[in-house]
Amino acid sequence: ALFNFVMDNEADVFYRELPKVELHAHLNGSVSFQTIEKLISRKPHLNIEHGMTAIGKGQRRTLDECFQVFKVIHQLVDTEEDILMVATDVIKEFAADGVKYLELRSTPREEENTGKDVNMEIDKKKYVETVIKAIRQCKSEGVDIDVRFLLAIDRRNGTEVAMETVKLAEEFMLSTDGLVVGLDLSGDPTVGHGKDLLPALQRAKNCGLKLSLHLSEVPSQLEESDLLLNLPPDRIGHGTFLHPEVGGSQSLVDKVVQNNIPLELCLTSNVKGQTVSCYSKHHFNYWYQMGHPCVICTDDKGVFSTDLSQEYQLAASTFGLSHEAVWKLSQQAIDYIFAPDTVKQQLKQKWIDIQPQMFK
Ligand SMILES: CNc1ncnc2c1ncn2[C@@H]1O[C@H](COP(=O)(O)O)[C@@H](O)[C@H]1O
Numbered sequence: 490a491l492f493n494f495v496m497d498n499e500a501d502v503f504y505r506e507l508p509k510v511e512l513h514a515h516l517n518g519s520v521s522f523q524t525i526e527k528l529i530s531r532k533p534h535l536n537i538e539h540g541m542t543a544i545g546k547g548q549r550r551t552l553d554e555c556f557q558v559f560k561v562i563h564q565l566v567d568t569e570e571d572i573l574m575v576a577t578d579v580i581k582e583f584a585a586d587g588v589k590y591l592e593l594r595s596t597p598r599e600e601e602n603t604g605k606d607v608n609m610e611i612d613k614k615k616y617v618e619t620v621i622k623a624i625r626q627c628k629s630e631g632v633d634i635d636v637r638f639l640l641a642i643d644r645r646n647g648t649e650v651a652m653e654t655v656k657l658a659e660e661f662m663l664s665t666d667g668l669v670v671g672l673d674l675s676g677d678p679t680v681g682h683g684k685d686l687l688p689a690l691q692r693a694k695n696c697g698l699k700l701s702l703h704l705s706e707v708p709s710q711l712e713e714s715d716l717l718l719n720l721p722p723d724r725i726g727h728g729t730f731l732h733p734e735v736g737g738s739q740s741l742v743d744k745v746v747q748n749n750i751p752l753e754l755c756l757t758s759n760v761k762g763q764t765v766s767c768y769s770k771h772h773f774n775y776w777y778q779m780g781h782p783c784v785i786c787t788d789d790k791g792v793f794s795t796d797l798s799q800e801y802q803l804a805a806s807t808f809g810l811s812h813e814a815v816w817k818l819s820q821q822a823i824d825y826i827f828a829p830d831t832v833k834q835q836l837k838q839k840w841i842d843i844q845p846q847m848f849k
């Protein structure tokens with residue numbers, strides 16, 4: 490029974506051995522069952538149970554309920570020690586799943602930890618430094634994965650916090666020698682408006698930070714999506730309701746196509762969060778058929794009880810992709826990473842080295 494929580498299923502060996510690129514992973518949504526166990530035992534007074542932090546097999550929640558889950562996880566992850574452990578565990582888990590390049594994203598948070606040791610206080614700068622420390626530690630331990638970091642703007646927090654986050658990202662881009670590569674715009678899509686965040690996002694773009702924006706994750710955001718597409722962003726998260734068949738518009742699709750903006754697609758996240766009714770109706774099909782750049786991602790592997798191997802296998806079984814097509818899908822994702830060309834070349838070589846073992 491314990492293992493039911495661990496993972497819905499385990500992917501077949503082909504998908505586990507497939508070298509993969511993960512471009513859409515929220516740190517606190519990626520916390521595994523095992524790590525949650527450790528956090529719960531550190532904080533028994535919170536009375537948090539597993540059912541509150543993950544959505545298991547066959548279960549679904551509204552998107553709104555998903556955002557309640559993040560609040561619970563944030564309660565469990567509120568000290569420097571927690572953040573360091575969570576980031577380290579998440580990186581090692583992605584590596585164990587065959588991910589060779591990972592862009593982690595996380596919202597810098599400040600936690601007062603009132604009543605506890607003053608040393609436990611954490612500010613946004615310390616938060617970012619701690620994630621970077623975890624990335625560097627994994628690297629020095631020889632974990633076989635290249636990890637980059639995107640600072641996330643929670644749309645709920647408005648103009649000023651967004652600008653503050655951009656400045657922080659700018660600072661860290663320079664001081665970490667390119668480990669911080671860009672920004673993410675995320676958070677409850679029903680709260681706040683993209684227009685308030687445009688100046689901050691524009692500034693980010695101007696100073697060389699890359700942008701990955703959650704766009705049209707829920708219906709009826711045509712105006713906001715249009716505004717944000719004019720930036721344009723370097724990648725799009727979800728884009729579930731961009732195309733006309735689901736209430737989007739052809740002009741939005743045209744903007745995405747003309748700017749050749751890759752989509753980060755997260756099948757289980759959308760099905761469990763109920764913005765997509767079933768796997769076969771996922772918009773992966775629409776964009777993939779068109780030959781548009783699509784990258785399979787997990788979004789929140791902990792909360793949605795999945796991993797990247799499973800997501801590739803689900804895409805393949807749902808849409809009838811051959812092993813060759815799946816290989817191509819994972820290989821093409823290299824072109825859409827935010828790290829520089831030298832990194833892309835290294836990854837492409839890795840794929841070339843691994844290919845013969847997988848197609849013998
Ligand atoms: C399910 N679809 C989604 N849509 C929008 N934002 C999401 C999300 N899933 C996660 N996040 C964003 O990531 C945060 C948790 O990780 P971090 O604390 O930043 O590491 C959430 O609070 C939310 O802002």
Ligand SMILES: [Zn+2]
Nearest residue numbers: 515675726788
């Ligand atoms: Zn997301």
